[in-house]
Structure formats: C-alpha cells, structure tokens
Amino acid sequence: MSKPTIYSIAQRCGVSAATVSRVFNRPELVSAPVREQVMAAAHELGYQPSSAARGLVTGRAEMIGLIVPDITNPFFPLLVRAIQRSAERMGSSVMLVDAEESAAAEVRQVAQLRSRVDGVIVASPRSSSAALREAARGLPCVLLNRPLRDLSSVVCDNTSALFDAGDHLHKHGHRSFALLTGPSASWAAARRAQAVRRWARGRGVELAELGPFRATFKGGRQAGAALLGTAATAAFAFDDLTACGVLAELAGRGVSVPGDRSVVGCDDVLLARTVTPNLTTVTAPMEDLGTTAVQVLTRQIEAPGGAPEHVRLPGSFVARDSTGPRPTP
Amino acid sequence: MSKPTIYSIAQRCGVSAATVSRVFNRPELVSAPVREQVMAAAHELGYQPSSAARGLVTGRAEMIGLIVPDITNPFFPLLVRAIQRSAERMGSSVMLVDAEESAAAEVRQVAQLRSRVDGVIVASPRSSSAALREAARGLPCVLLNRPLRDLSSVVCDNTSALFDAGDHLHKHGHRSFALLTGPSASWAAARRAQAVRRWARGRGVELAELGPFRATFKGGRQAGAALLGTAATAAFAFDDLTACGVLAELAGRGVSVPGDRSVVGCDDVLLARTVTPNLTTVTAPMEDLGTTAVQVLTRQIEAPGGAPEHVRLPGSFVARDSTGPRPTP
DNA sequence: TCGGACAATGAAAGCGATTGCATGATTCTG
DNA sequence: CAGAATCATGCAATCGCTTTCATTGTCCGA
Numbered sequence: 096m097s098k099p100t101i102y103s104i105a106q107r108c109g110v111s112a113a114t115v116s117r118v119f120n121r122p123e124l125v126s127a128p129v130r131e132q133v134m135a136a137a138h139e140l141g142y143q144p145s146s147a148a149r150g151l152v153t154g155r156a157e158m159i160g161l162i163v164p165d166i167t168n169p170f171f172p173l174l175v176r177a178i179q180r181s182a183e184r185m186g187s188s189v190m191l192v193d194a195e196e197s198a199a200a201e202v203r204q205v206a207q208l209r210s211r212v213d214g215v216i217v218a219s220p221r222s223s224s225a226a227l228r229e230a231a232r233g234l235p236c237v238l239l240n241r242p243l244r245d246l247s248s249v250v251c252d253n254t255s256a257l258f259d260a261g262d263h264l265h266k267h268g269h270r271s272f273a274l275l276t277g278p279s280a281s282w283a284a285a286r287r288a289q290a291v292r293r294w295a296r297g298r299g300v301e302l303a304e305l306g307p308f309r310a311t312f313k314g315g316r317q318a319g320a321a322l323l324g325t326a327a328t329a330a331f332a333f334d335d336l337t338a339c340g341v342l343a344e345l346a347g348r349g350v351s352v353p354g355d356r357s358v359v360g361c362d363d364v365l366l367a368r369t370v371t372p373n374l375t376t377v378t379a380p381m382e383d384l385g386t387t388a389v390q391v392l393t394r395q396i397e398a399p400g401g402a403p404e405h406v407r408l409p410g411s412f413v414a415r416d417s418t419g420p421r422p423t424p
Numbered sequence: 425m426s427k428p429t430i431y432s433i434a435q436r437c438g439v440s441a442a443t444v445s446r447v448f449n450r451p452e453l454v455s456a457p458v459r460e461q462v463m464a465a466a467h468e469l470g471y472q473p474s475s476a477a478r479g480l481v482t483g484r485a486e487m488i489g490l491i492v493p494d495i496t497n498p499f500f501p502l503l504v505r506a507i508q509r510s511a512e513r514m515g516s517s518v519m520l521v522d523a524e525e526s527a528a529a530e531v532r533q534v535a536q537l538r539s540r541v542d543g544v545i546v547a548s549p550r551s552s553s554a555a556l557r558e559a560a561r562g563l564p565c566v567l568l569n570r571p572l573r574d575l576s577s578v579v580c581d582n583t584s585a586l587f588d589a590g591d592h593l594h595k596h597g598h599r600s601f602a603l604l605t606g607p608s609a610s611w612a613a614a615r616r617a618q619a620v621r622r623w624a625r626g627r628g629v630e631l632a633e634l635g636p637f638r639a640t641f642k643g644g645r646q647a648g649a650a651l652l653g654t655a656a657t658a659a660f661a662f663d664d665l666t667a668c669g670v671l672a673e674l675a676g677r678g679v680s681v682p683g684d685r686s687v688v689g690c691d692d693v694l695l696a697r698t699v700t701p702n703l704t705t706v707t708a709p710m711e712d713l714g715t716t717a718v719q720v721l722t723r724q725i726e727a728p729g730g731a732p733e734h735v736r737l738p739g740s741f742v743a744r745d746s747t748g749p750r751p752t753p
Numbered sequence: 754t755c756g757g758a759c760a761a762t763g764a765a766a767g768c769g770a771t772t773g774c775a776t777g778a779t780t781c782t783g
Numbered sequence: 784c785a786g787a788a789t790c791a792t793g794c795a796a797t798c799g800c801t802t803t804c805a806t807t808g809t810c811c812g813a
Contacts, residue, residue: 098799100798100799100800101799101800102799102800110762110763111762111763111764112763112799112800112801113762113763113764113765113800113801113802114761114762114763115800116799116800116801116802117761117762117801117802120800120801120802124760124761124762125761125762126760126761126762129761129762141561141562143535143538143539144539144799144800145480145539145798145799145800146476146485146539146540147475147476147477147479147480147485147798147799147800148476148480148768148798148799148800148801149799149800149801150476150479150768150800151474151476151477151480151767151768151769151770151798151799151800151801152767152768152799152800152801152802153768153800153801154768156475156476158519158540166501166504166505166508167501167502167505167694169498169694171501172495172496172500172501173496175495175520175522176495176496176522176524179495179520179521179522180522180524188519188521188536188537188540189519189520189521190487190517190518190519190520191504191508191518191519191520192508192517192518193504193505193508193509195505195509206472207517208517209472210472210473210474210475211475211487211517232470233470312694312697312698336698339698340698342700343698343700346700347700365496365498365641366695366698368641369641369665369668369669369672369695369699370698370699370700371671371672371675371676371699371700429768429769429770430769430770430771431769431770439792439793440792440793440794441769441770441771441793442771442772442792442793442794442795443791443792443793444770445769445770445771445772446771446772446791446792449771449772450772453790453791453792454791454792455790455791455792458791458792473769473770474768474769474770475770476768476769476770477768477769477770477771477798478769478770478771479770479798480768480769480770480771480797480798480799480800481769481770481771481772481797481798482770482771482798483798
C-alpha cells in the first residue's frame with residue numbers, strides 16, 4: 096500500500112483521475128453523488144494531494160519565504176507570527192530563514208529559496224541595495240523596514256511617534272537629551288535618528304548624539320555607560336533591546352530610572368513590558384506590518400512585474416514607567 | 425523568455441537534458457568540458473532547478489516542518505534557529521508553523537504540512553497524545569520536550585540541574601522553598617515539578633506548592649504575589665518568563681531579590697540575562713536540542729517505520745544574581 | 754421529433770526534473 | 784588486434800497532478 100494518488104481514488108470509485116482532481120479543485124463541475132463518493136474514498140484512504148505535483152503543473156508553490164536577520168531579536172517573533180497568520184489565510188505556508196546577521200547569508204538564502212517559493216518577504220537591514228536587487232531579480236519580493244525604489248516595501252515610520260515621545264519628555268521638564276544611535280547600516284536607525292534630530296531642532300533643545308551602538312543588550316549597556324558621561328536627563332534608545340541594556344547599566348550603577356534619567360525605547364517588544372521599570376516606547380503595528388507585507392507580496396505574485404508598492408505605517412507612542420519628570424537638580 | 429529549464433540549457437549546449445541533470449546531481453559522470461559548459465550556461469541563464477519537479481520524482485521535499493505553540497515565547501527563537509541551521513546543513517529547509525497555542529491548530533497544521541514536508545518536528549506541550557499520534561501517522565516525526573512511547577522524541581531533562589539549583593540555595597542557608605508550577609498539561613512542567621519535589625524530599629526541607637500558573641509574564645506576576653503569601657525564602661519558577669514576572673511583582677512590592685527572596689528560573693532565554701537582577705536559572709542546551717532533533721528526524725526519514733528514538737539532554741545550572749544567602753530574620 | 758445547449762465525464766498532453774537502460778566511442782588486456 | 788571493460792551520453796519512462804478538448808447523454812424549445 097503506497098501513498099494514495101488521484102488514480103487510486105479514481106479506480107476505487109470507477110471514475111477517471113480528472114474527475115477526482117475536479118472534485119478538489121472545481122467541485123461545482125462534478126455531480127453531487129460522484130463528488131461525495133470521491134470525497135469519502137479520499138478521506139478513507141487518507142489521501143493528501145502531492146503539492147510537488149500540483150506545484151509542477153500550476154507553477155505555484157503556495158509558499159512564501161521569510162528572511163529575517165536574527166530570529167532571536169525579540170522584534171521578529173511577533174512579525175513572523177503575523178505574517179504566518181495572514182499567509183495561511185491566503186492559502187500559503189511560510190518558509191522561515193534566519194540569515195544569522197550575515198548579509199552574505201541573506202543573499203545566498205534568497206537564491207536558495209527562489210525555486211521553492213512564490214515570493215519572499217525580506218527583513219534585511221544589512222544587505223547592500225545592489226545585492227538585494229540582484230537577489231530579488233525575477234522573484235516577487237517585499238522589503239520590510241527598508242525602502243528601495245524599485246522593490247516593494249512595507250515600513251514602519253516612527254517619526255511622529257518619536258515627536259510625541261519628545262514632547263512627552265519636554266512636558267516633563269527635560270531640556271537636555273541624548274540620542275543613542277543604532278547600527279549605521281540600518282535604515283530604521285537612520286530614520287529614527289533623523290526624526291529625533293528634527294524634533295530636537297524644532298524644539299530648540301540640546302541633543303547629544305552617542306553611538307552607534309550594536310542593537311543588542313550589550314550594546315545597550317555600553318550606551319548606558321556613555322549616557323552617564325553626558326548631562327542629558329533623557330535618552331532615546333535605538334530600540335527596546337538596547338533600552339533594556341541602558342536600564343540594566345544604569346541600575347547597576349545605582350542610577351534610578353525614571354528618577355534620575357528617563358529612557359524611551361522603540362518597537363514595544365515583549366521585553367518592554369517585562370523589564371523594570373516598564374519601558375516607555377513606540378509601538379510598531381506588528382500585526383498590520385505583517386498582514387500588509389503579505390498582501391503586497393500577493394499582489395506582486397499575481398501581477399509579476401507590476402509597479403512596486405510602498406506602504407508606510409505609523410508607530411504610536413506609549414508612555415510607561417521609564418520616563419518621568421526631570422530630576423530637580 | 426520564460427524560466428530556464430534543463431531543456432533550455434541542454435539545447436543551448438547541444439546535449440541532452442539527462443546530461444544537464446547529471447551535471448548537477450552526479451557531476452562525476454559527466455566529462456569535464458561538457459560539465460563546465462553546462463554550468464556556465466546554467467549560470468548565465470540564471471537557472472534554478474524546479475524543486476517541485478525534482479520533488480515529484482525523488483519523492484523528497486527537502487523540507488522539514490517545525491511546529492511551535494507560540495513563537496513569541498522566548499524559548500523558541502533559539503530553538504528555531506538551531507533547527508534551521510542544522511537542517512540547512514542537511515540540505516533541507518524549514519517550514520515554520522506557529523500553532524498559536526491551540527491544540528486543534530497543531531493537529532490541523534500537521535495535516536496541512538503532510539504533503540509538503542519530509543517530516544516534522546513538533547514542540548507541542550498541549551495536544552493530546554492520541555491526537556498527536558494520529559496526526560503523525562505515516563509521517564516521520566520527532567517530538568520536542570514531550571516524550572511519547574511510539575514517537576521519537578528529544579527532551580531536555582533538567583532534573584539534575586534542578587538538584588544543583590536546590591543545593592545551591594540550600595548551601596546559601598535556605599530551608600523553606602516554594603515551587604511555582606507551570607501549566608498542568610505541560611510535560612516539562614510536570615517533570616520539573618517532580619524533580620524539585622524529589623530534591624526537597626531528599627533534603628528534608630519544606631516545599632510549598634503554588635499554582636499552576638500560566639507560562640507567561642502575567643502568570644509570573646500572579647505567582648510572585650502568591651509567593652509572598654508563604655514563608656518560603658526561595659522559589660523555583662516554572663521557566664524564565666514566569667520568573668521574570670515574579671521578579672517584577674516582587675520589585676513592585678518593594679521586596680528585594682536576592683535580598684529578601686531568591687528566585688531561580690529555567691531555560692536561560694535571552695530574558696534571563698536582560699532582566700535585573702540577572703536570573704539564576706537552568707540553561708537548556710538549545711543548540712544541541714535542535715541539532716539532535718534534526719538528526720533524529722533525518723534518520724526517521726531515511727528509515728521510515730524504524731524504531732522511535734528517545735534522546736534526553738541534560739540542562740545545567742547557572743548561578744547569577746537572583747539567588748543569594750537566606751535573609752537573616 | 755429533432756437539433757442544439759448544457760452538464761458530466763474521460764482521454765491525453767504536458768509541467769520539469771530523475772534515472773535505468775541502451776548505445777557508441779575509447780581504452781585496456783592478453 | 785580482437786574482444787572486454789569502461790566511459791560519456793542519449794532515449795524514454797516516470798513521478799502525481801491540472802487542464803484542454805472531445806465525447807456522451809439529457810433536456811428543452813420549436
């Protein structure tokens with residue numbers, strides 16, 4: 096007894112394979128009695144259509160690739176889940192690839208994926224644009240948090256939320272700020288830094304730029320240490336993970352947050368709500384980001400060579416416990 | 425210009441498709457000049473073999489499924505990465521599925537996956553054994569952290585590490601302990617609880633059992649609150665996430681850790697080292713767990729119907745800052 | 754009552770690769 | 784130098800499914 100195929104079923108039911116196939120794909124073309132008989136037989140035999148065979152003829156893999164630079168970064172699990180969920184809704188599965196922080200790996204992975212997926216979603220802060228373009232040639236692709244003119248992209252724009260964060264701190268009396276910058280190659284880092292700078296200039300407040308720091312907990316500790324070398328009473332961390340590092344470093348040195356300094360993070364990952372004090376941060380609309388990415392990708396797949404789409408979703412500011420009034424000197 | 429196939433290449437090089445195929449699969453069977461010519465042409469045309477076609481004839485998808493109950497649980501990203509890494513080494517890709525904490529989804533997903541993968545790795549604390557068995561029927565499968573007699577499994581056994589943890593606390597003078605139990609349906613939770621109980625009995629110390637609590641940060645907070653209702657000076661949390669909740673709850677109530685109470689976690693996820701104080705915990709050998717799971721699965725795939733394998737890997741105790749000497753009353 | 758429209762089904766041609774077998778060209782062996 | 788062994792290559796079947804086209808049988812209107 097080998098795996099059941101449409102032929103096993105066809106034979107069993109005394110119909111042709113074509114009919115069996117239709118029962119699954121275009122059931123309305125098959126008469127009710129036959130349809131039911133076939134379905135019953137299929138169920139009884141435990142029939143599962145071979146996706147390889149189907150893919151071969153339809154040219155669709157019903158699968159999308161998802162490339163993340165580092166799944167251990169708490170930013171991604173939420174995204175992965177959102178993407179997976181909406182992919183499932185579209186009848187596709189998700190193939191996850193962790194590029195392990197290596198640009199070379201990213202590009203290599205895309206090449207690897209090509210033949211197995213209908214398209215890819217790439218969350219790739221690192222790779223060079225040229226490498227990305229090349230890798231995506233002829234393959235429907237949407238970039239996450241990294242716009243590129245000729246490839247579709249879905250990005251989270253935190254500019255206005257960061258303005259809100261600044262205003263929030265300003266209202267609390269802070270006048271001297273520090274910007275703890277993230278990896279220089281990261282689009283998000285550049286973008287966030289720019290937003291903070293613009294805000295500070297607009298407000299006419301002092302802004303010390305520190306960094307760049309690696310987007311890790313350790314990087315955050317270094318940033319925290321650096322922060323103490325300045326007079327800033329409030330700091331914008333690149334993301335929540337670094338903010339946590341900052342918090343830890345400050346705590347380690349007996350500096351109170353938000354008593355002595357205020358810290359705001361970015362992304363609102365799980366960590367933000369498990370750390371003490373809870374992080375004031377900017378929440379990224381993960382669910383939306385994922386859903387949108389899948390939708391855009393689907394469109395690219397259905398109309399290959401269509402114009403690239405660019406979607407920008409705003410984050411929003413959320414005040415928690417890592418920010419407070421300026422310490423009275 | 426449609427997608428290049430072995431035929432395009434064959435034609436271009438004046439050889440047969442079979443030869444082209446061999447260049448990629450059994451290059452030693454092809455003469456050097458032809459081989460190089462074909463490779464050059466393939467590269468030039470940007471040829472990528474169709475995995476659907478290959479899969480159809482070889483019967484292999486070169487892909488394994490990975491089902492996790494909740495990718496946002498910090499336990500999993502490390503595992504996912506380890507699995508992906510070693511799958512890649514075996515020439516397979518990983519299809520990730522987040523069952524979203526639903527046993528029904530888990531089983532449904534396995535069914536869905538069947539036709540697209542060569543086998544699955546299931547990290548499924550929830551589903552009933554019967555459901556799992558049924559879902560895995562005829563599909564190579566290895567269970568993670570959940571042994572079942574007739575299915576292969578790879579589990580992390582923390583028993584001895586928990587003994588070490590207990591001894592560590594005992595040495596620090598603690599005599600009254602609390603066990604904050606995890607979800608009752610989880611094998612790991614049961615196992616850990618059992619280990620702690622055995623240890624406590626062996627030592628003849630007092631052990632208050634609290635719970636079960638959900639394996640979330642919130643669950644941890646509740647556990648923390650409950651802990652304060654007891655005289656225990658040291659607590660075993662179900663995992664790091666709940667331990668963090670405990671820490672947060674205690675901190676919120678002005679209870680110092682490790683000054684007033686000691687807390688040990690389990691798993692050693694990223695969180696353990698980002699929280700203040702750093703968690704004393706039991707590290708799970710994630711890398712090994714993942715690698716082993718893939719190896720076992722590979723064996724199952726190559727010899728379907730072979731006897732199930734059961735691997736048990738020990739965790740190890742690591743002392744950090746959430747444990748200390750018993751407070752002097 | 755007959756022709757055409759329509760519904761239900763089957764036959765068969767691929768999709769793009771792999772692979773066992775056959776073949777022709779070389780090289781070896783005694 | 785004949786026959787065997789070896790090597791490189793081609794032919795063609797096959798994997799399981801989808802889909803076009805053709806066929807058959809029904810039903811309806813005129």
